[in-house]
Ligand SMILES: C=CC1=C(C)c2cc3[nH]c(cc4nc(cc5[nH]c(cc1n2)c(C)c5CCC(=O)O)C(CCC(=O)O)=C4C)c(C)c3C=C
């Protein structure tokens with residue numbers, strides 16, 4: 001693993017340089033080979049203090065989009081493979097890799113792009129990202145448990161850690177919003193850039209893979225870097241305060257990155273992505289009084305401080321008590337999800353808010369598209385979610401309606417394609 005180049009989470013290599021201008025300035029190959037070098041203009045920081053523009057390296061030791069400082073927008077898609085021809089799947093992964101390398105570098109999806117295929121061909125790039133900034137687009141791929149059935153000869157390579165998640169108490173899962181053979185997470189600071197990327201990847205998959213479900217997200221609900229301010233979720237609380245952060249490599253090695261001797265060798269340097277579409281019962285929450293809201297979460301609403309403390313990053317003290325008992329109630333969300341309560345278990349959260357209109361009863365179909373990365377979902381996410389599903393006071397206000405788990409392989413060296421470590425293991 002040592003010869004993999006190291007990608008720099010959220011490295012700001014540019015900005016303000018649109019796809020068209022990047023492409024015009026130098027040949028496409030040169031840009032991809034040295035995106036950092038050519039797109040080196042500084043950019044102004046956004047309100048989180050982190051540059052919102054520019055290019056995040058596509059290749060590196062780990063896939064981008066995991067510890068990359070969370071961008072503001074997401075388009076997540078899960079595919080079903082529709083062929084049984086393994087070679088066709090590999091060909092698609094190779095095409096996807098070329099397109100992903102180009103699009104994350106701020107280029108059109110193909111060399112001919114939106115206008116270069118001639119007047120009598122459907123353009124090979126759909127065009128809606130022309131003139132837009134690269135917006136720190138990251139594309140992260142993962143493989144679901146179902147990919148390892150008997151279709152492609154991958155069963156012996158299935159990691160023990162990659163299992164369909166168990167049914168948790170009160171789960172109300174919609175199978176059409178769950179599972180999938182392959183997932184791609186697109187994150188960017190411009191929603192149109194993320195949507196363009198997924199649209200173009202889905203388009204070339206025709207005949208090999210079809211979209212099973214997808215989810216748009218806005219307003220990251222976690223900070224994954226100490227350089228980022230903590231955002232708020234749709235319940236109005238700061239979310240991501242006590243998250244793992246990119247600046248803590250020891251904690252990431254402990255809880256996020258798969259080690260060489262953990263499981264299947266092809267996953268070394270990778271991570272597991274757990275996705276849960278969690279509906280938030282907004283109208284019910286909005287009727288709850290502030291004291292109840294704070295007791296449910298276990299933190300105060302304005303500062304985000306643990307109850308009984310004063311500032312956001314004060315340590316969660318589960319032992320502290322006032323005249324009415326523990327400051328952090330025994331059913332508070334942060335108590336039950338905390339490493340102190342769970343014997344040291346931690347995960348990297350990287351979720352997004354969503355609102356998808358309203359249901360037939362006039363209630364907002366809104367919530368949290370929860371994404372977590374972990375080294376082993378069976379040892380980390382499953383016990384954590386089991387504890388929450390059993391006892392969390394938040395359960396009165398949420399419902400889990402979608403679920404999926406994917407093995408995200410390590411990052412790519414130059415010339416490698418997505419899934420090479422698996423398909424050529
Ligand atoms: C299984 C893991 C988790 C699910 C599912 C989950 C859903 C969920 N969380 C919030 C809001 C908040 N969560 C906060 C902290 C927090 N949440 C989890 C895990 C899950 N959350 C963890 C591990 C933690 C950190 C606990 C700790 O050690 O302190 C917070 C507090 C701020 C923070 O630290 O991030 C909020 C707020 C909602 C609304 C939700 C489902 C919709």
Ligand SMILES: [Fe+2]
Nearest residue numbers: 239333334337
């Ligand atoms: Fe949480």
